[in-house]
Amino acid sequence: MGLLSPARISQLDYCLRYFNMTWRQGEGESNSNNHMEGDLMMQRAVMFTAVLMAILGGTLCVVGLERLIRGRSTLFSMVRFLLRFTFVLFLPLLSYMASHAEGKEGQLQFVLLWLLLIELVRKKVEVMVRSADGSFSRAADRFRPMGHSDEVTRLVWIGYLIYSSIIGQGSTLVMTMFSILWLLALAKLGQRVLNEWRAQESLAAAGSAHLISGYMQHVLEEEESQSGGGGSGSGASTDPMANCKYLVMGEEKLVLKKTGQQPNSKVLTTPHCGYGVGRFPHDQDEQKHVHLLIDVNKVKSLVTVNQIWSELKQTPAPLCCFSNRWRNFIDHLRFLCLSFSFFKLLRRRFEHYPMVEVGSKMARRLMLEGLLNNHEKEPDRNAINAFRVLQLELDFLDNYYQAGVPVVISAPWLFFVNFLMSLLFVSIYVFAVLVIVTLGADENLGRYIIIAMLLVITLLSIEITELLTVYLFSNWFLVHLLCLYTAPGSCLWNCLAKPIICSFIAFRFLVFNSFKLMLRLTGRQIKTTKIKIKQVSILQDCEPIKKLFAWASHVTLATEAKVAIVESLKGIDLGTGNVSLPHISGFNSRGKTATEIILACHLATELLDMAHGKRKKKKKKQQRQPEDCDRTVATTLSRFCMYLVARAPELLPDNEPWVSDRYEEVKSCLKEASRRCYCGAWGRQSWKAVMETNKEHLKNPTAWAGVKLFQQVRTEDSAAAWKNLAEFWVKLLIYLAPSNDVEGHANALASSGGDLITCLWAFCTHAGIRRQHEDDGNQV
Template sequence: MGQNPSLIAGYMEELYRLQVSEVAEVTIQRLLALVVMGEDKQQIEKGPHGYHFKRSTFSQNGTSAMTSNGNLVTIDKVWHLAEMNDALLGPRPALKHLCMSFSLFKLLRRRFARYPLVEAGSEKAFHFVRGILLTDGADADPEAVFRVITDELSFAWDFYYSSHPISHLGKWLPIMSIMTSLFTMAFCIFIVITLAWKILPEYKDYRVMSCELTCGEQDNDRFHDIGSILFVLVPTISLLLVVLLGEVWEIISYVCSNWTKVTLVCAYTAKPSWQKSRIMRRLIACFLWCRCKLMNYWGDKMGMTSLLDPCKRKGHIRHLFRLSKAMKPTKIPKPVKAALINSLKGSNGQLSNGIASLQKCHLRDDIRWACNGEGTSDIILVWHIATCIFEIRHMHDPSERHSSPDENDDMITAIHLSKYCAYLLASCPELLPDDTPWSKELYKSAKKITDSVLGSTDMRCFEFDRMMQLLSEKSKSNEVVCKGVQLGKQLVDGIQNENKGWNMLAEFWSEMMLYVAPSDNTKAHAKAIARGGELITILWALLTHAGIIRRPEHDNVV
């Protein structure tokens, strides 16, 4: 398992070396030969850059082939079996996506192990992601795309922070592990039943200790029993029950694990005899049916905070204890996922810091300056403040708005991504491109000014003009807040159609999220995975597979 990143890196180098035909055709047909399982059974050889598969692993057309010492299960084999209406995989399309997630997890491990990515900057990689994950039709569902990447990150979490990978190292290890758990459970049940059956009914006859009094002349009542046996039985039975529940959870977590599902699917794919056996199909289907919601790695939530929260009032008890509702995780809306996926599809692999979204806005020449800054953190803060101002300006008359569902989606996307970027600055600046201390100081200085403004005006009474006046006065000492107020005024005064404004802001924040996602700070993303994942980590992994591992050199280039 320790050689796995090196093997996968060598495999990908060989796979890309053999591709000489058209980009789109090669991407769909040949890059699907990504390894799922079986690489540990192949013949390997040492090379100048680590371990490599022997050339016999590949056929002449660049696809994977069976070797004499084991079967290499790849994505194309699993998908081919599913598309042939196999009795097991045909009715369960989620299984082929789960195998794709496991294969992508192995590719992502190269990033954590700091192996070079042969697909970095390659058009083939972007066409692969767009052709397989972002295709038109049913597979273009943003929920499905996010599910593939979150399952991939769940495999990464299991690999680095759980014992699931060790349990699947050998054929007999899982069986021995389950047998050990069953034996432990049987022993605990036997002890608990024995104690409950034999001792509890007569617990009054048992004492913890017996004392003999040797002083005094009378021999009567020389022996005294002290303490009830329940003081020993209750902790003992409780401990046994805890051990019993632990072993039950161990078996459930193994049976319901995605690792088990992928292992069974790969074994089924590699063995034609299993495919012909109705008994094996039913047995495997029973394992695949088992699910446990408690094992969900990804909560499908995003943190949110705001420098100008319309609902925030200084003096509330919840703010004294920093329990602001805005800091609590919020479920990621479907429009946000759709906007991010559509932005990636339309980027053609060329990221923009939001300036591309201004092309359809008549104010593009007037607000183009807001996309230039010392880094990305100051640009985020400027646009976040402007988005908050635009939101506050149009929050007073929701009954007068006659917008279509798509226009409401734009508003939801812009507000959520704006507040999520502010949350990253406040809580996870290490996931952003700029220097962490600089980003923290930038956010704190801006927050100090906005908090003083929020404490001076009642947002619930919608004192918009009063708020803008205070912001203009107090932001003179802070360049970022001053620019944010200036941009907010331009958006409010220059965009007469509110829906068009939200559309432009939604496209801007979608582009900005993709722009800040590439990062070489794998340690920060590993920590994010350990605590349950972040939206930006999902985008980071998705862009990695698309061959996008860094941003353009010039921010203002579209």
Template sequence: MRNLIETKQTTATTANCKARRGKMKPPPSPFQMLLQIELLVISTAFLLLFLVIFGSCRRRCNSDKFRLVIFAAYTLSSYVLAYALGLMYSIPFHNPLFPIWAMFLMIALGSADSLSAYSLEDTEKWKSYNWQLGIKSIWLGLLIGLHNNDISNKIILFACLFFIWALKCDERSRALMAASRQSLERSTKVVADYMSREHENGGVSRGEVDPVSMRGYRYVVRGEEERWAKNLVLMRFIKWCLGKKEPAPAAGLPPAPHYRMPLEKEDELITVEKVWKCEGRLLSQGGDPHDKLKDTCLSFALFKLLRLRYAGYSLPQKAHDNTWKLIRDGLLSQEDGYKRAFRVVEVELTFLFDFLYTKYSIIFQPGRLLLKLAEFVYVTLGIWYTTSILKNYRKHCDINKPATLPNGLVIDILMTRVMIILFIIVELMQFFFIWFSEWAKVIWICKYVQKKSWQGNVWIERMIRAICWVQLLKPWEQKLRQYSFLKSYSYKPCRLLNNKLMAVYIDQTRDGQRQSSPIKLPEDVKQAVFDALKLNYGTKLENGQASLRVKKVFGKLSWACQLETETQVIMVWHIATSFCEHQQPVRSNSPGTRRNFLVATSLSKYLAYLVAFAPRLLPDHPCVAESVFDQAIVEAREFFGRCNKTEDRVREMERKGRGSSAHEETVINRGARLGIQLVNDIEREDMIWRILADFWVELVLYVAPSDDVKAHAEHLTRGGEFVTHLWALLSHAGIERDHPTKPRNALERSKSL
């Protein structure tokens, strides 16, 4: 009886299990799993192609949607790789193409030369990236052993693919490490020590420099990289084979008393002075009439000085004085000198962007270009061996009936061929970008300066000129982003995405944060700002008060420059400028008045944009700037009530602003009072816009010397900011604000894991 009961229970349990199994989704078939793997592999190939083409476009585009797509492609590539490797390992049949696909996926992980890091935080996690890479390598080895019982016929293929993978991943690892704070401090110390020695007693003196002929400007362009290239194992091995002995390093610290790192063979360095002294036809007035080729080297030298600021090093005051003389009497000496100065800074920031977010700084290290050429050879061999293996794929496949198309072509073979084609396109495009990059131009020009035999070779000069005159894309977006407080204060973002729940996932859009359409950076704005910079013979800046003294209206309007925070000053003057824009539109045909109107309104809306969208670039603490902006939005809604049109709001400002005083606490009241004061007290229309234009030009220069270096570096990936270009220029000149608001700190050291 007991056995009968147990038998019935067992039968019932079995029946229940079968019933549950019948309701469960059946496991995917081998064909479905194979299809998933193929889709993942081909998707990764397309992600790689997308990153290669558009990786560097972040510095030319400020679109949030575009950055989101780049971030998705950058992030998904790693997760797709891990998931695809897991499927290949767990699939119930063997496929000899799986290891090849896996190798191509691993190569794709470090292939995009134009995007090594999405953000600065990624550069600080370079050790974590290396550990993850090591774990994936073990996984790849297990996969090769599982799906290849006989790898003797594929040993050359795997050797080629392994070399390509190791080189690409090593480049990305070293690029991340080089851009990290800790590594940057070490690598730039040699340049910092060199600049300190150059501007001390016995070095460059104040009277020896000439910003036209560049005499005395021994800023390093190329040469100090050789010091770090000695650490390359391959270079040391080659020197050992050739019987060259390296000098024994000095024990302990560099020699006293300053413990500075020496630069070996300083006389062989390529400096700015040597580039300008070069007598070759390529760099002469006939071959380089506007100094564009030489200015590329100047931009590279200034980029190395900007890295010192980023790493937290300071230069002697004499170095800043000489650079200020270079800017004022060299770059800005001609009538259209502002174009040259802006071009030099543009290329300089291009180098900084590439150093922080791409692999170019590693690729163009001494000896690395030979490895890049070897990589091209191995890519060719790997593709050739892969195509030969595809011919025998049907014989070695464990699947009885591989998936085929109606024309008899095996889907696996088709997918592999598509992947190979995409891989070829990616490699050719990357070599094309590298060949015509700004880094390549600097190397070719420096080689030309260094080798006297090249200076008389017509063909070499033509080749270098052809490379240097090709510009694939413009360096930056070259747009001035705008924000109008009177038009946007009533804006309310969608609460579906902007709430406390979504705040931990996406950046929140606050009330009133609606950007106006950006405008192309006007030439008049650049000229006005650089002309004002040239006329500033001091080393301190003021927040617009100097321009009021020059226009003899300091006593009337200075109260609007002496508010509690600089953010309030910007908002008050922006509201007043918007008031004048509607109350005193330009009616005169005078080019000067129209120019002042354009400069004033453009810079007013640009600085208001910085308040609303980029407060870290302003003198005040970011939280203070955000608080002032949020409070101004609340005050404006109460002040204007139900005024829906801009014209009605301007009339409301005129009605309520007459009775307000300088001691009113609200930003909107102060702005209305200042606007009415400008319209009523300044009788001439042209004088109003001249006062406003000069004020905004001085204020944007005052804002530019930000102490938050990291914020400027992050904005390089968002299309670039006009204030960042000014920041770089003023940093070289050592020009500061009258009253610094925070300590000059570059970046906080953070762990790499």
């Protein structure tokens, strides 16, 4: 009984209670430690992501300016992708910190500040990497209120968090700062809605394609009336560029504000027009007609290519020491305006408006004689200029379907208002950070301040990049200034405005040349005229080791190849504009599809290149032999066509499953023949054995046709063989370029910025060049 005395029971109860309390306290301390470690890890992750976003934002600004000079050969797209990736990664980390901010007033206030700033960045980052599906269409300009429903929901939720967490619980100054910032974020959302609505209603942005269709109908009718229906125009013996009435800017002036017939009005219609095919010939169903009431007197006030061409030709150099460089810059400005005009014409193809001039002699003469000659005696310069115009045209087209460009075109002042509002938001944001720091006492306050400032740097970097690349230093703004400069004006305009425009153009010229000098000092090449094309060799693709290193390599398109393509385009008949399937001696292409022809002739070209051994490296200032030039053209274009078969079948005339199946069959046949001929090993000797094989060892008819063609051309003179192959591949590439598959080229342009085949497709679209079947003469 002594063990159960009241004193013993009291002592035992005390010990049990103490032990239980100690155990629970220890468990609580353990959970608290784990929670603190988790918070610390998340804070470090947020810090790391914010640092990465700030670095990428600064890099985006530099690379964006570099892209204006060096073209698409920069890392601009990759930086935008990485910035969006880090932004998406930052959102769940921020959500975690917001959910674990209970009892931490300083952390909660900073998280709310970050959320408000993120809402300003979100829309810009989301459109950086867009889907190519449907982005090049009339729907891209359409205003959709439901498209902003997510933004409204997020802002309402953030406002509720501010109201429930800050309003009534903090100081008056903090409450005021958060209220102003939330209202500014709401105003920015309203401005984005206004921007989209204005871009949709603007005749210079969304309505431009419709007006261009009507204007080109007017130009074509005038051309036909002057030439008596022949379509060649009254100035057929002069420079086509000097008589080119393609519109550069000012189409919004055509539309009459009042309805009904006016004394100087004219109704324009586009009868017998299918989308993107023109009036010559009538071979497709009608899709969309244009009916437009214009003021005929306003036509003379429009800025056209011939005005730019003649006005800029008379511009003197500002300094004698820069005369040659300035003249090259003036030529670049002229071609830039021509590219912008082509971009407006090509937009109709994507938005399904009629291209009435396509197929006319006026259009073919402008493209085949004007663009491909441009009054230069050197063939190399002709080819470089022609491809440069096409590249700039595709750049304009790709940039237009991004978020900021339609806003700039429709109402530039809205763009400046957006930038000024962002600066106002940042100023109040920084002031709010200082207020929270003054009133707060959180141990992690320093880390929160750094994250807040890094987000500010990211926002400013994106805004500055957009301001410089989309507006101030953009090619569109330069074209706009040139149109203002060449447009007729009053004496006051000529004395005040034009010198300012010239000063800004000269300033841009000096800035770009300074930036080019900096790039050269850092070892960066500046070749704005080069075209990078992808290469695939079916022999390398059959070998497992080489396949890893040559999946789709890039090479610079040689000038010899550009010249060969341009010379072949010049030979197209102005009257018909038809291109037929090329033939090469020793290969029967009758009954074969384009995919089978590419596979067989590519195999023959690769085997011949291997049989002739490695090419000797050209020394500096050493002129290349014609045979070496032809060999370069043939192998480069052959591997590019094989790249289309292996990696981009949607750009070929044949359907994609057929292209993929034929490619896999030929590749499997070559693998089996190589292993059987040389004991299962890979290498040069195995392909030499394939060169000597016969039809029994090559079961695939396409592979055997390629080997048979190689065995025949190998017996010919090497110079003649390479010349014939080079001509064949040039003509085959031109034969593949015309296409009605607008969606395929839109996807290629939106994803990779377009390629050589897309440049040629744009050229063939403007000139009305079409494929013709050799048997029945039908155009395809």
